[in-house]
Amino acid sequence: MINWKQLSVSIHYCPICNGSRLFVKLNSNEISIRCFSCRATSVTLSLTTVIRSVCPEISSMVVYELSSRGPLKEFLERSSGILYYSEYFDDALLGSYTNGIQCQDVQSLTYSQESFDLCTSTEVFEHVPNDIKGFSEIFRVLKPKGIFIFTVPLEVNNKTIERVIEMPNGEIQYLLDPEFHYDPIRGHENILVYRNYGYDILEKLKKVGFKKAEFLNPENNMAWGVFPHCNSCLPRINISTIASSRPVEAQSI
Numbered sequence: 466m467i468n469w470k471q472l473s474v475s476i477h478y479c480p481i482c483n484g485s486r487l488f489v490k491l492n493s494n495e496i497s498i499r500c501f502s503c504r505a506t507s508v509t510l511s512l513t514t515v516i517r518s519v520c521p522e523i524s525s526m527v528v529y530e531l532s533s534r535g536p537l538k539e540f541l542e543r544s545s546g547i548l549y550y551s552e553y554f555d556d557a558l559l560g561s562y563t564n565g566i567q568c569q570d571v572q573s574l575t576y577s578q579e580s581f582d583l584c585t586s587t588e589v590f591e592h593v594p595n596d597i598k599g600f601s602e603i604f605r606v607l608k609p610k611g612i613f614i615f616t617v618p619l620e621v622n623n624k625t626i627e628r629v630i631e632m633p634n635g636e637i638q639y640l641l642d643p644e645f646h647y648d649p650i651r652g653h654e655n656i657l658v659y660r661n662y663g664y665d666i667l668e669k670l671k672k673v674g675f676k677k678a679e680f681l682n683p684e685n686n687m688a689w690g691v692f693p694h695c696n697s698c699l700p701r702i703n704i705s706t707i708a709s710s711r712p713v714e715a716q717s718i
């Protein structure tokens with residue numbers, strides 16, 4: 466929501482536009498920062514900054530992004546060697562195309578093993594019923610030395626809280642009051658949050674075989690107080706990008 470009294474603008478480097486741009490901060494919350502040119506949010510800006518520093522050779526990389534639109538997808542389309550992208554449509558066959566967009570379920574990807582150098586996602590895994598299966602699938606489709614860079618809403622001082630359990634018959638059982646996030650692809654429909662992630666997400670990644678998993682907060686992360694009046698309140702909101710790399714030797718999972 467825009468709070469006109471707290472609205473501020475400032476010029477900074479945008480890692481997506483790759484130049485100085487006007488940034489707008491819609492209210493006092495660090496997460497409300499947007500690049501005025503590409504409209505990237507602080508989450509996307511954080512993720513892109515990490516991609517730029519971790520993957521200097523991105524122009525020769527085969528990349529898979531778990532969404533089909535937005536500033537991140539456009540950045541990857543411009544920067545990567547080859548880009549694959551998808552959405553999950555619950556009424557389409559996995560691997561089929563709807564309006565030019567491939568349907569994929571991260572819990573059961575149709576790609577061959579060792580297909581990609583880099584996989585990316587923003588704010589997806591909290592909506593995946595079986596996230597361990599999803600992380601395993603990302604691990605499977607990454608090449609040796611491949612890297613997974615992603616964001617989820619994260620309470621870094623807490624342990625992950627599971628909100629929903631999916632029963633073997635597909636029924637879902639709520640452990641806590643249902644929480645939903647807005648889904649831009651399906652418009653008004655909202656998508657269920659299965660869990661609120663905490664620091665132990667790194668253990669989940671290592672459990673499926675990732676060699677290294679770490680939280681990366683880029684120095685020039687837009688969420689960390691580039692606007693003078695929010696210096697006093699950082700780091701109230703923690704936007705961490707998580708990077709996991711696959712070992713050279715595949716491990717048995």
Ligand SMILES: [Zn+2]
Pocket residue numbers: 479480481482483486500501502503504505
């Ligand atoms: Zn921008």
